[in-house]
Amino acid sequence: xxxxxxxxxxxxxxxxxxxxxxxxxxxxxxxxxxxxxxxxxxxxxxxxxxxxxxxxxxxxxxxxxxxxxxxxxxxxxxxxxxxxxxxxxxxxxxxxxxxxxxxxxxxxxxxxxxxxxxxxxxxxxxxxxxxxxxxxxxxxxxxxxxxxxxxxxxxxxxxxxxxxxxxxxxxxxxxxxxxxxxxxxxxxxxxxxxxxxxxxxxxxxxxxxxxxxxxxxxxxxxxxxxxxxxxxxxxxxxxxxxxxxxxxxxxxxxxxxxxxxxxxxxxxxxxxxxxxxxxxxxxxxxxxxxxxxxxxxxxxxxxxxxxxxxxxxxxxxxxxxxxxxxxxxxxxxxxxxxxxxxxxxx
Amino acid sequence: xxxxxxxxxxxxxxxxxxxxxxxxxxxxxxxxxxxxxxxxxxxxxxxxxxxxxxxxxxxxxxxxxxxxxxxxxxxxxxxxxxxxxxxxxxxxxxxxxxxxxxxxxxxxxxxxxxxxxxxxxxxxxxxxxxxxxxxxxxxxxxxxxxxxxxxxxxxxxxxxxxxxxxxxxxxxxxxxxxxxxxxxxxxxxxxxxxxxxxxxxxxxxxxxxxxxxxxxxxxxxxxxxxxxxxxxxxxxxxxxxxxxxxxxxxxxxxxxxxxxxxxxxxxxxxxxxxxxxxxxxxxxxx
Numbered sequence: 001x002x003x004x005x006x007x008x009x010x011x012x013x014x015x016x017x018x019x020x021x022x023x024x025x026x027x028x029x030x031x032x033x034x035x036x037x038x039x040x041x042x043x044x045x046x047x048x049x050x051x052x053x054x055x056x057x058x059x060x061x062x063x064x065x066x067x068x069x070x071x072x073x074x075x076x077x078x079x080x081x082x083x084x085x086x087x088x089x090x091x092x093x094x095x096x097x098x099x100x101x102x103x104x105x106x107x108x109x110x111x112x113x114x115x116x117x118x119x120x121x122x123x124x125x126x127x128x129x130x131x132x133x134x135x136x137x138x139x140x141x142x143x144x145x146x147x148x149x150x151x152x153x154x155x156x157x158x159x160x161x162x163x164x165x166x167x168x169x170x171x172x173x174x175x176x177x178x179x180x181x182x183x184x185x186x187x188x189x190x191x192x193x194x195x196x197x198x199x200x201x202x203x204x205x206x207x208x209x210x211x212x213x214x215x216x217x218x219x220x221x222x223x224x225x226x227x228x229x230x231x232x233x234x235x236x237x238x239x240x241x242x243x244x245x246x247x248x249x250x251x252x253x254x255x256x257x258x259x260x261x262x263x264x265x266x267x268x269x270x271x272x273x274x275x276x277x278x279x280x281x282x283x284x285x286x287x288x289x290x291x292x293x294x295x296x297x298x299x300x301x302x303x304x305x306x307x308x309x310x311x312x313x314x315x316x317x318x319x320x321x322x323x324x325x326x327x328x329x330x331x332x333x334x335x336x337x338x339x340x341x342x343x344x345x346x
Numbered sequence: 347x348x349x350x351x352x353x354x355x356x357x358x359x360x361x362x363x364x365x366x367x368x369x370x371x372x373x374x375x376x377x378x379x380x381x382x383x384x385x386x387x388x389x390x391x392x393x394x395x396x397x398x399x400x401x402x403x404x405x406x407x408x409x410x411x412x413x414x415x416x417x418x419x420x421x422x423x424x425x426x427x428x429x430x431x432x433x434x435x436x437x438x439x440x441x442x443x444x445x446x447x448x449x450x451x452x453x454x455x456x457x458x459x460x461x462x463x464x465x466x467x468x469x470x471x472x473x474x475x476x477x478x479x480x481x482x483x484x485x486x487x488x489x490x491x492x493x494x495x496x497x498x499x500x501x502x503x504x505x506x507x508x509x510x511x512x513x514x515x516x517x518x519x520x521x522x523x524x525x526x527x528x529x530x531x532x533x534x535x536x537x538x539x540x541x542x543x544x545x546x547x548x549x550x551x552x553x554x555x556x557x558x559x560x561x562x563x564x565x566x567x568x569x570x571x572x573x574x575x576x577x578x579x580x581x582x583x584x585x586x587x588x589x590x591x592x593x594x595x596x597x598x599x600x601x602x603x604x605x606x607x608x609x610x611x612x613x614x615x616x617x618x619x620x621x622x623x624x625x626x627x628x629x630x631x632x
Contacts, residue, residue, distance in 0.1 A: 078525075
């Protein structure tokens with residue numbers, strides 16, 4: 001089912017959480033709402049679910065206006081960051097809840113409910129835990145129960161609010177892959193909120209980058225990473241070197257003249273240049289303008305800090321390449337930039 | 347620095363058995379002196395002239411009337427406060443609104459105001475010479491020196507017990523489970539009965555037990571509005587006082603012993619529940 005958000009605005013006191021947001025979620029896709037905290041991504045998700053009210057705008061679920069509908073009428077599945085499992089119910093009862101509260105006419109028989117719950121628990125690989133209470137499960141298991149519970153009402157849309165936010169790094173990665181696979185199997189239109197760019201880029205079909213209640217960019221993970229629409233998106237998606245410069249004749253120069261970067265034709269005057277650490281090349285050179293001021297090795301990668309005539313830079317390369325270059329702390333080097341983006345000074 | 351301190355302290359605490367023993371002994375002595383001894387004294391005094399005199403004192407018509415009246419007042423006041431308490435804590439814990447702090451302070455008011463004053467306020471409002479006195483008289487409604495006044499005073503004094511017990515519990519549990527229930531298709535009532543109530547039932551039960559104990563034992567506020575009409579508007583605590591002032595010690599302590607029993611039963615019920623459902627209690631509070 002497709003979701004069409006248009007002109008949704010939400011104000012909390014003097015804070016504008018959402019500022020006339022337009023967004024289309026395509027049927028069957030897995031969409032990520034990515035942004036820092038306070039960017040409005042969770043508010044937008046909660047408005048889609050009916051847990052928060054929009055001040056103005058419209059929300060179409062499958063072409064039907066949904067803002068006036070209650071959460072139960074919207075038939076959405078919602079997964080909370082802190083699971084929100086019913087603590088006094090067993091895993092089985094949690095998953096069965098959505099079916100048991102249906103009006104008498106639409107309620108499945110208890111044997112049908114049982115069959116369906118066990119099927120879902122099978123799907124989330126927790127069939128053995130049907131009689132446990134949530135407090136007896138690990139974080140990853142709880143979140144899988146929450147997912148089974150959300151799917152039990154056969155929702156048309158699945159909304160997930162930072163679903164991996166409360167889990168530790170390893171479980172988070174596993175669950176992420178598992179969710180991707182699950183989505184490929186059942187193809188339910190899904191929207192998930194995250195502040196972790198790696199998670200959004202790995203998991204989603206399309207990524208929506210949000211900042212201060214507005215959408216900065218919508219696109220495939222490769223699009224937003226390779227062609228960021230704004231300085232904010234560039235800075236938010238990964239590590240970055242940022243420096244002030246002035247553009248003239250298609251070349252951006254830093255104030256001390258240590259660095260010049262080719263800039264595309266649209267930008268003129270004061271600007272900000274961005275270079276990703278892995279787009280920064282180094283070569284040892286005795287008279288070079290740069291000096292290696294720090295080397296940090298993290299697993300297979302190396303992070304090298306460069307002092308380029310007073311301008312601090314960070315480069316990234318794999319460890320083997322670093323040892324092939326033979327750069328050591330205090331060595332002089334030259335710096336060349338493979339790829340950069342220049343945005344006009346705001 | 348904190349960690350260092352803790353390391354330094356733990357063995358010191360573990361070693362000082364003397365201190366531990368002394369503290370336990372002090373606490374026990376205090377409990378014995380101020381709680382157990384008076385309780386024992388009540389029963390000893392009540393049974394001083396034997397069980398026949400004890401039963402006679404309890405079966406005497408005025409005593410029976412007092413016990414009945416106390417039960418009636420509690421039977422009205424406790425369910426009312428159960429309802430008010432759940433409603434008040436629900437709206438305080440689950441919603442944000444202007445004046446929430448004022449409401450919380452108001453709920454605490456009966457704790458901070460002397461019960462005698464709260465009784466007097468009802469007299470000033472509903473008494474014969476009070477604000478609404480003439481109107482009530484013309485309608486033939488009597489509140490002060492009658493059962494309605496006793497109920498009003500008791501409701502006021504025992505109002506905070508349920509709410510005070512529930513507000514922190516509900517605030518700690520937050521809204522997420524209710525939101526989950528709504529999204530899963532539950533109606534407001536279903537959410538309340540199937541999700542909210544099971545999560546607060548132990549706190550609620552405890553609040554009701556305390557509320558009941560106080561409702562039956564309340565003296566000050568009730569004393570002001572009662573009028574002390576024997577066999578009609580005397581509750582048990584008031585009856586005890588009258589008997590005591592008449593130097594009828596055996597009867598006074600006999601009735602008092604019933605009140606004391608009530609306190610003991612409350613305590614036992616609470617302990618049994620905690621022992622029987624301790625694991626579940628811990629699970630819901632996790």
